Amino acid sequence: MPHAEPPRRGRDPRHAEISPFLVEPRWLVPVEPAGSVLAEHAVAVRDGNIEAVLPAAQARSRFAAYERIALDEHVLIPGLVNAHTHAAMALMRGLADDLPLMRWLEEHIWPAEKRHVSAQFVRDGTLLACAEMLRGGITCFNDMYFFPQAALESALEAGMRSAHGIIVIEFPSAYAADAADYLGKGLEVRDRYGEEPLASFCLAPHAPYTVSDASFRQVATLAAELDLPVHVHLHETQDEVQRSLSEHGVRPLERLRRLNLVTPNLIAVHAVHLSDEEISLLARHGCSVVHCPSSNLKLASGFAPVGKLAAAGVNVALGTDGAASNNRLDMFQEMRSAALLAKAVARNAQAMPAHAALRAATLGGAQALGLAERIGSITRGKAADLVAVALRGPELAPCYDVVSHLVYAAGREHVSHVWIAGELHLRDGALQNSAFARLDTRMALWQNALGSLAGH
């Protein structure tokens, strides 16, 4: 199994001193207020934060000393929030596809994880995922995997904002022995990195079929004490629902409700199979749902009732899931798929309009993670997590509506610039961080190591 030196902890010296600057895009879509599209506007950034959003002419006189970045063909949007992923599984992208869930898991994914998952695997896989996500305009991701400290350290090295799951699962792994061990190790990581400005944490009980009532109770207690989000796979497949009915006498959501987990902290991932009553319950309690359209299709899980969830007032976020079941970490793809699928599922072409998809991919994710005061929209005082998308090329002509183009026509390849907390990470499509230079050699090693488990 390949190994490399561990990365240094914490922030790059480049973070320390960033001169203030003005971004002047052709269009600006702040996400808040909803539906707004601004032209001739600029964003002033100082100390990593959005200092002002104002007409470009005013900006040039008020911030005359700031460096000016003119983006004449671009739309500026808030950084995309990938609200559910297993970043390190990027190393298993395309390892096995087109297989029924249990053969996929039992013959390929689980053996690969059993043999190979280590802190080094997670470090390298997460760094790979960060490179991909940054290039596609993702500035923040919500991760759930083994060895969260390794994932967190790679995210910090990459300069990305990230939320890390304090994973809880009842079976042993190279990372931890039992639920108490998982929980203890995760809390330790939180103690160590709790002050990192780019890092946050969720409790992450894996799923109803892999976590006991006792562990869920502990999670509920901790979530209330520490005011942490609870990131859990929920109602992903019919099988999960059936199994809960036979083992617990109730459906998984009702089980979680009885265990005091249905609260505004709940991040229900997938939420494919829901009754109308369950949708009301999620809405009443201020829960968030992370919709993962590509993954739900690829694993044949089904069609989430996103139109109904949104209509009921549930906060909807979007996620890529891991690259083993997608196989992209591409929020442009998820926005498009979510907006299109919602229409066919609801039999209503007005379900999830383009602005709603963009909101889900930004502010929806921020809200789910408890970060809506910090990120998710281009608003004065929030962090300068900004993404410029170049609307050029025959595939984006003509242009009648920039948000329609963002969701239905553009792709992640149109992302040209990415800033996180004011630091430039992508410039004209090129990654700026030298940490990614080692990926080529690392990938070659992992590809050799895992290749024997591939199957299609």
Added chain:
Amino acid sequence: MPHAEPPRRGRDPRHAEISPFLVEPRWLVPVEPAGSVLAEHAVAVRDGNIEAVLPAAQARSRFAAYERIALDEHVLIPGLVNAHTHAAMALMRGLADDLPLMRWLEEHIWPAEKRHVSAQFVRDGTLLACAEMLRGGITCFNDMYFFPQAALESALEAGMRSAHGIIVIEFPSAYAADAADYLGKGLEVRDRYGEEPLASFCLAPHAPYTVSDASFRQVATLAAELDLPVHVHLHETQDEVQRSLSEHGVRPLERLRRLNLVTPNLIAVHAVHLSDEEISLLARHGCSVVHCPSSNLKLASGFAPVGKLAAAGVNVALGTDGAASNNRLDMFQEMRSAALLAKAVARNAQAMPAHAALRAATLGGAQALGLAERIGSITRGKAADLVAVALRGPELAPCYDVVSHLVYAAGREHVSHVWIAGELHLRDGALQNSAFARLDTRMALWQNALGSLAGH
């Protein structure tokens, strides 16, 4: 309304003299035989055709005099066939979205067509569509729109292979007065351009709800006489099926069967709402179906039973539909969406594996158009319609299976080279044809002209 000088007819002098060459990709996916992935192979091209597919070492000695094109990170595939589009509607990309079908048509699309569609509109819109399609690895498209001669001339100017619908519809337009006029004008275009090696023709009765029995009978007679494919929207929406039941007493497919149109020449576009008996009928008669997943979702038409169609032996092709209802002319997107959707619809992760999606996007389209002896696979004697896809970047690492990557992870932005009949049209992602240079000014004119009809 903007105008420009008409393009010159026929072939560019560049077509005439192309030196023979060898393409040496890292991987070669010929599509025939099914499932094959070759490494260390080369394709020899002479006079626009595939002269040989053979091990690279042999190729270098046998074709030592040929120019060698080494593509060390690339997979070479047959050119993609977009089996259903309305190319000129690229000018209405994003003009209106997120609207119910009738408002979308009545308030935006039809008024725009009524005011603006002309030979010049079709010429410019088709040229724009060709630029987008070439950049995305599409070498052949099957078009249905007004003013097919203008579309055909733009396709020829662009150097693309194309099939043009001899459109038949009962309502008048700027192009033709009635069904007889449409048919007469279309047949005239075929008479004029019948010998063009890059052009072919279909009869294109628009849809069951816009074409009379009398016109369908004429189409059936002509299809049999001339052995032309019959390109028709069919069973796209529940409404269409209901309307046929109330107006004709039978479902549209049964109506076409009675009118002698259910034959191997039938290209049934959409085919969303089908009973098992209808699937058997299509299979028994050797019909082709063009699946348009993005469009079916965006217009909330429903979910086509692609897994069942393929299992029954129906030839499945893929199409983008027009850019007004997609909003991309992107066969990579359609491959991915088709493969993913098929799994969720069938509740079976093995429905439409990656190789099947690639076959549908290439040989499936060729077969539907009656062109399978000429294009659709990398086979000796077929035309050298070839596409190289660069499998590099963090989003495509690691790589365990190139066909999985093509369908699930890569995008059209990874297309680096495109040849049509041996002529290089895209080199390292850059279009080679100077005809596209005029698009910028033309698009600005159309955007102004149509912008007042935009709405979301």
